[in-house]
Amino acid sequence: MSRINDLFARKNKRVLNVYCTAGYPQLDSTIEVTASLKAAGADLIELGMPYSDPLADGPVIQASGTIALQNGMTITKLFEQLKDFRNQISLPVILMGYVNPLIQYGFENFCAKAAEVGIDGLIIPDIPMYEFEKEYKAIMEKHGLDFIFLVTPETSEERIRKLDSLSSGFLYAVSSSSLTGSDKDFSPVESYLQRLQEMKLKNPVLVGFGIKDKSTFDIACKYTNGAIIGSAYIKAIEGGEDIEQKTKEFIGQVVN
Amino acid sequence: MSYHITRKTEDQSSGVEYAITKGKYAPDENGYYGRFGGAYIPxxxxxxxxxxxxKYLDIIYDPSFQKEYQQLLQDYVGRPTPLYFAQRLSKQYGAQLFLKREDLCHTGAHKVNNTVGQILLAQRLGKKRIIAETGAGQHGVATATVCALKGIECIVYMGEKDIQRQAPNVARMKMLGAKVIPAISGSKTLKDATxxxxxxxxxxPNDTHYIIGSVVGPHPYPDMVARFQSVISKEIRWQLKEKTGSELPQKVIACVGGGSNAAGAFYHFLDETSVELIAVEAAGEGVxxxxxxxxxxxxxxxxxHGSRSLVMQTExxxxxxxHSISAGLDYPGIGPMHAHLYDSGRAKFLCVTDEDALKASFEVAKLEGIIPALETGHAFSALRQLELKETDNIVICLSGRGDKDLATYMKVMEQNAEL
Structure with a gap:
């Protein structure tokens, strides 16, 4: 059983996935952030691989990516940092990034290396369903990596079912048609989440985009298995001092 | 004049554009030109x-769309644009040079061929809001223009750096009623505006249409924009026949950033293998x-930006x-159709430095009384790299006029009295 499946087998309510850009705030923050998140009570960790043109991210995450790139973060560097992380962290960890840097690294090499260091799954928003089936699915399966698709309030029921069938680990429900880190009113999202709940999908569902505090986390958890927080956490550890303490405070106010 | 009108009626019913989709260089149903293209979108x-x-093909080839589109191209854009035999330039280079005068289009460049088409498409899709990206501002102006024409809200994204560099075009867009929003992320230029x-x-996801300005982006944009620009080569064929007796030139030359004017100038020659297609990229300060x-x-x-192509990138x-002196060529990618034309060898790709493009622009101004855009200066400069025969008919796509580049040209004249 994969680490992600194992997590949801143990806990299928209020699962908290926290996103942080690798190499942010400092180049070598990656492990410190990961360990702090684990200590603070996160269930799943999503590490972002910074990219020059991150279409599906909002301004806060893009800015953290710019800083990480300036810090010198690369995929090669990230794998070096993650080389021994499984000695201290047992939580499922997924990588999120854009397809272009992965192609340059060599997609198959990338998957092999990710699996080797102990990564559990991938979120690559600019690999759409058609390309996934044609070119990428077999490679990810070969290396035992889960692949998580996104669905949005605009996605048709038929398409949601197809994306669910192709996903493994969990399904990422984008809370609105907006971008990560937005401050929009959350209430209209509820009917969409309810719709997802009623569809009885194969995969657990985690809600992302716009989850920033206890109240938004609670709403998401009412209908789904949990949620993903990104921008709000990036802001919380800005500057890079006392990451452990800041992470503890931030996660504490979300889950308690 | 009567000839043009007759000709137009024939073209409207001939379905030329549909035919080309079966050609060797047309994209497949998933938007792939060879290994390039597709739709890599979240x-x-x-x-x-x-x-x-x-919906795009059904809408574009609906007779009511074609009627309105052709009418606007004629009465609003000013088409057909002339195919002008450049006598003095021909003598200079020892070949028969014909200039396709896209610089005479309304707003000063070929960009408007596409925005007129896309605004009509947006209306038929029921969209109430238009967004666009722009680098130097030419596509932004062409989009703001058609939005004013149709009374539709227009928002143009433009890199913060470009807003500072291209003040006159920012003013034009504002005067046309568009809202210009600075892109402050990343490098603050065209790719970030995109x-x-x-x-x-x-x-x-419901009320907005995105008017992309070049043959880039996810499928169907590269194909759709190429079709709207294909009017350029459609006209070249009958105009050249009128002037020389043959529809087919020996060479067609166009500059390429994303590649929309080149796509339009090449389109109806793609399957005519006797016609050499020459795409000219910006070498900047040297490759x-x-x-x-x-x-x-x-x-x-x-x-x-949603398609597989050739991309300038780090390891x-x-x-x-x-970098290019010409903002319209300053793009780190190239349309997937052009990547395929390059890869398959169908088109020849040359590149021209900032300095040589400037020289060519000044030469055309002096020899023909036409001040070309800096982008087009690159296409003209390519003449120096080609072996030409006296009898060759060569078409150069004069994609835009040089008014927008006057500040650059003035600086050059201050520094170098000889030019």
């Missing part, structure tokens, strides 16, 4: 792109200077900031 864009993909426009589109925009020379396979796959 799920948040799926609805918008899918709506376009399933990112911001795409994000806006994700946030507005190997580190300040260049010659994507086919410096790029590798990659994915940018780690981060997209780099290109």
């Amino acid at each position: 799920e948040m864009l799926h609805r918008n792109v899918e709506e376009l993909r399933t 990112n911001e426009a795409i994000r806006d589109w994700m946030a507005h 190997n200077s580190g300040k260049s925009a010659a994507t086919t020379q410096l790029g590798r396979d990659g994915i940018l 780690d796959g981060q997209v780099v900031e290109p």
